[in-house]
Amino acid sequence: xxxxxxxxxxxxxxxxxxxxxxxxxxxxxxxxxxxxxxxxxxxxxxxxxxxxxxxxxxxxxxxxxxxxxxxxxxxxxxxxxxxxxxxxxxxxxxxxxxxxxxxxxxxxxxxxxxxxxxxxxxxxxxxxxxxxxxxxxxxxxxxxxxxxxxxxxxxxxxxxxxxxxxxxxxxxxxxxxxxxxxxxxxxxxxxxxxxxxxxxxxxxxxxxxxxxxxxxxxxxxxxxxxxxxxxxxxxxxxxxxxxxxxxxxxxxxxxx
Amino acid sequence: xxxxxxxxxxxxxxxxxxxxxxxxxxxxxxxxxxxxxxxxxxxxxxxxxxxxxxxxxxxxxxxxxxxxxxxxxxxxxxxxxxxxxxxxxxxxxxxxxxxxxxxxxxxxxxxxxxxxxxxxxxxxxxxxxxxxxxxxxxxxxxxxxxxxxxxxxxxxxxxxxxxxxxxxxxxxxxxxxxxxxxxxxxxxxxxxxxxxxxxxxxxxxxxxxxxxxxxxxxxxxxxxxxxxxxxxxxxxxxxxxxxxxxxxxxxxxxxxxxxxxxxxxxxxxxxxxxxxxxxxxxxxxxxxxxxxxxxxxxxxxxxxxxxxxxxxxxxxxxxxxxxxxxxxxx
Numbered sequence: 001x002x003x004x005x006x007x008x009x010x011x012x013x014x015x016x017x018x019x020x021x022x023x024x025x026x027x028x029x030x031x032x033x034x035x036x037x038x039x040x041x042x043x044x045x046x047x048x049x050x051x052x053x054x055x056x057x058x059x060x061x062x063x064x065x066x067x068x069x070x071x072x073x074x075x076x077x078x079x080x081x082x083x084x085x086x087x088x089x090x091x092x093x094x095x096x097x098x099x100x101x102x103x104x105x106x107x108x109x110x111x112x113x114x115x116x117x118x119x120x121x122x123x124x125x126x127x128x129x130x131x132x133x134x135x136x137x138x139x140x141x142x143x144x145x146x147x148x149x150x151x152x153x154x155x156x157x158x159x160x161x162x163x164x165x166x167x168x169x170x171x172x173x174x175x176x177x178x179x180x181x182x183x184x185x186x187x188x189x190x191x192x193x194x195x196x197x198x199x200x201x202x203x204x205x206x207x208x209x210x211x212x213x214x215x216x217x218x219x220x221x222x223x224x225x226x227x228x229x230x231x232x233x234x235x236x237x238x239x240x241x242x243x244x245x246x247x248x249x250x251x252x253x254x255x256x
Numbered sequence: 257x258x259x260x261x262x263x264x265x266x267x268x269x270x271x272x273x274x275x276x277x278x279x280x281x282x283x284x285x286x287x288x289x290x291x292x293x294x295x296x297x298x299x300x301x302x303x304x305x306x307x308x309x310x311x312x313x314x315x316x317x318x319x320x321x322x323x324x325x326x327x328x329x330x331x332x333x334x335x336x337x338x339x340x341x342x343x344x345x346x347x348x349x350x351x352x353x354x355x356x357x358x359x360x361x362x363x364x365x366x367x368x369x370x371x372x373x374x375x376x377x378x379x380x381x382x383x384x385x386x387x388x389x390x391x392x393x394x395x396x397x398x399x400x401x402x403x404x405x406x407x408x409x410x411x412x413x414x415x416x417x418x419x420x421x422x423x424x425x426x427x428x429x430x431x432x433x434x435x436x437x438x439x440x441x442x443x444x445x446x447x448x449x450x451x452x453x454x455x456x457x458x459x460x461x462x463x464x465x466x467x468x469x470x471x472x473x474x475x476x477x478x479x480x481x482x483x484x485x486x487x488x489x490x491x492x493x494x495x496x497x498x499x500x501x502x503x504x505x506x507x508x509x510x511x512x513x514x515x516x517x518x519x520x521x522x523x524x525x526x527x528x529x530x531x532x533x534x535x536x537x538x539x540x541x542x543x544x545x546x547x548x549x550x551x552x553x554x555x556x557x558x559x560x561x562x563x564x565x566x567x568x569x570x571x572x573x574x575x576x577x578x579x580x581x582x583x584x585x586x
Contacts, residue, residue: 013473013531014552017397026394094363095372120395123534124375126363129331133367138446139331141360158516159452160356162509168448178516180503216372216406220388225399225559233564241565242575245547246583248563253545255467255491255524256583 001054001148003045004108006101006115006128007038007073009066013120023221025091034069037116041177043184044146045114046077052148054111055079061089061100067200074195075187081198086205093215094126101127102134103211104203110172112153117142117176125176132174139174140167144181260293261286262347262409264338265310266355267298268329269452272306275353277421279414282380283351284314284425289382292348295319299337299438301327307433314425318433325440331361332445337438339368347409349387354413356515366411373411374402376534378418395533396556416515416538460494460510462518467493467526470513470540471501474529474550474569478506483573484528490580493524498536514539528569532557549573 011017012031020027045056058073060066061084070081084100092100113135115128125141132139144164145156152170158178159165187195234241250256263283265276280296287294296310299321307320321337342350342365352358354376366373377389381401388401389412404410462468469488475481481495488495495511502512513520514536525543530536532548532555540546541560548561549569558564565572 011394013395016552016554017394019398026398093372095367098367122393123391123395124363125359126373126375129360129363130367133364139364140447142356157449158356160515161519162454162517163452164455165452166450168450170446179499214405216404217374218403218405219400220403221401222393222398223400225392225396225556227559229560229562231558231561231564233566235566238567238571239575241567241572242579245563245565245576246579248547249491249524249580250583253524256580 001048001052001111002109003048003054003056004105004110004113005038005042005045005056005058005073005078006113006131007042007058007060007069008035008116008119008121009033009060009062009069010035010120019222019224023223024219025222032065032068034072035116035119037118037177037179039116039184040179040181041114041116042073042076042078043182044177045112046185047182048112048146057082057108057110059101059104060084061092061097063087063090070200071195072187074198074200075192076185077191079198081200083200083202084205084208085202088205091215092212093217094122094124095130095216096212097127098130098134099211099213100208101131103208112172113137113174115174115176117178128174128176135172135174137172137174138169139176140169141176142178143175144178146175259291260295260345260347261349261351262342262345263294263296263315264350264352265296265298265306266353266357267300267303267306268357270300270302270306272309273353273355274421275355275416277424278417278419279351279353280310280313280315281421281424282414282419285419286349286380286382290387295347297321297338297341299326299334301325304433304435307435308430311431311433312427313431314427315431318431320433320435321438322435323438323440325445326438328449328451329357330445330447330449331364332447333440334361335365335368336440336444338365340438341436342369342409350409350411352411352413354415358413362411362413369409371409371411372404372406373413374404375413376415377412378415380412392534395531396537396559397554415534417541455509462494462496462511462513462520465494465520465522467491467524468496468513468520468522468540468543469493469526469528470496470498470530471507471528472498472530472536473500474531475501475506476529478504480570481506483570483577487526487573487577487580490577490584491524491526493522493526496520498530498533527557527561528573530557531555532559
């Protein structure tokens with residue numbers, strides 16, 4: 001099986017984020033990491049290759065810093081990487097990002113494309129599904145299990161409120177992968193060494209541009225959300241905070 | 257049909273998903289602000305009852321998009337049906353609840369029409385003729401006001417809890433219901449879904465718990481779960497967790513609170529080291545009192561907390577256990 005994994009670099013989970021001067025985006029002097037569901041998507045691709053053979057290719061779009069995500073994926077065992085490199089990719093909406101990916105893989109023939117189910121920055125949860133539509137492939141979202149079948153694949157979709165569902169579908173297909181589908185591996189030293197010699201293809205924003213359209217949605221303003229709730233802040237040494245909390249639990253909430 | 261709003265309500269196995277009422281409430285408010293006509297649609301097979309249920313509310317018209325091929329749900333089937341319908345009706349705006357089913361087909365639907373979907377909105381603004389949808393970004397740390405560019409129809413989904421479903425306005429007379437027999441050609445539907453099932457019987461029903469002590473990534477290591485358990489025990493409550501904790505196997509899946517776990521509304525929700533990602537918050541924001549302990553003062557959990565303790569949970573929890581025990585034995 002030949003599998004493409006779409007990955008994204010996002011700000012680290014507990015990184016303090018600040019707005020830029022125009023209030024349109026965050027300041028980019030923060031630490032970044034791989035978007036968590038994408039890491040699970042990569043792991044699933046590697047496991048499928050170990051079972052069935054084939055190739056795992058990783059792709060990302062973003063400025064030069066985003067290459068780190070690809071390097072890590074290559075160190076974990078991906079065979080090669082594609083970097084749509086440029087600042088221009090950061091502000092693309094989901095439709096355009098999907099168009100950029102579709103254009104970049106025009107000459108390839110994948111059996112499967114994985115994305116994480118959503119990103120921790122924009123949180124669109126759309127790029128994978130739109131990519132399927134652009135390619136004319138079937139898709140399934142929020143996948144928790146994947147097996148090869150005679151006619152294609154059999155996947156387990158997560159539904160709401162603890163429900164799941166098995167779906168049989170033909171290949172090629174796009175799947176959006178849920179966190180927790182597997183256990184992540186670490187890169188080995190030898191893997192990190194080998195990664196340096198693996199192919200990493202770069203595609204510039206200008207090369208991609210003909211495939212893109214106008215963004216169809218625009219962030220007018222980014223801001224810290226207004227609080228709707230009155231929050232009481234407890235401060236002081238831990239012992240005192242504990243006393244105050246218990247007082248609250250007993251006298252105000254009456255749960256003690 | 258210019259200047260109209262179409263709400264696509266969600267049905268699963270012939271039942272209306274209650275979150276549809278929230279979207280309808282939001283759409284009613286938007287319709288009265290803009291003066292646009294509000295219509296609703298439901299897609300499926302044998303969905304007349306649902307269409308009638310919607311028609312009892314303040315909507316101009318309800319469409320039942322019927323085809324035997326729409327049961328069970330598949331993204332291919334739903335997109336085929338809704339694409340024809342939206343192309344023909346040309347509403348200004350199509351609104352849907354941001355459910356797992358909608359996220360499965362709505363991006364495809366919008367893309368198939370060459371249009372854009374603003375997903376997971378928590379509200380809207382209509383200012384000087386400009387329509388903006390507000391969505392959370394960076395896991396709730398920021399909010400963004402987003403506008404549509406280009407031509408309608410525009411698509412947007414509303415997050416669970418964005419509006420009050422119990423505030424939906426009833427209509428006067430029953431709105432007219434039109435059944436539209438949609439054509440889904442052979443071969444269009446490629447996925448073959450099986451019936452939904454529950455994994456294992458859930459041993460714990462967190463929805464009944466009055467006190468919940470929940471842990472998130474801030475707990476750091478599996479062995480640290482123990483102090484949270486001790487606190488839950490001292491309080492006479494249940495232990496719960498955000499998704500990453502259950503994914504790591506530190507607590508069983510039936511202890512998970514959030515969009516993919518249980519939705520709870522206890523008297524007290526004590527969140528320890530939980531950042532407050534949207535997926536978790538939708539499962540617990542109905543708690544009467546939320547106390548959050550987190551070392552990151554910017555954590556989104558504090559947006560919805562009644563009581564905020566900015567500090568290290570490992571410093572706070574041990575003395576808290578002692579104080580609770582003292583109070584109980586007093």
